[in-house]
Amino acid sequence: MMYFLLLIVSSLVLGCKDSTEKINLEKIQKGRELFTSVGCTTCHSLSKDKLYGPSLNFILGTKKQVIRNGKEYAIIIDSNYIKKSIIDPDYEKSLLFKSNKMPKPSLTSIEVDCITNYLINMNNKSQEK
């Protein structure tokens, strides 16, 4: 986790070559707004409570059983997994929630990026406690 913090700090200091991967406050703020306004909160808590879908607080770096093409896999949640889960919810389904269906949200790739940044940053905050 220190490594992750270092990555963030260094990307803030050095600037990012790839702007789509940049974690910045504007994106986090926009992501926070979108998360509520497009209705993610209907199915996802950010407080470990299980709603219709899994809680999305503190998920980065955690181990997860998923189903892809009918097969079970153990994965470690990274930013790509989070992004992919938003863009294409049926690609890998959370084993514990396999009977529940997440509708494909209509978001631009920038919006998906903002929400992903927001979720990652949230995770980060809860680590600092």
Ligand code: HEC
């Ligand atoms: C109608 C309920 C519903 C809504 C609305 C919804 N989701 Fe989901 N989401 C789910 C369910 C159910 C799963 C688990 C099953 C699956 O992976 O498809 C899930 C899985 C996820 C995952 C993967 C989490 C993990 O631990 O594997 C992410 C990330 C996610 N959703 C983000 C979002 C975002 C961001 C939004 C808003 C744009 C959103 N969801 C809207 C129901 C929903």
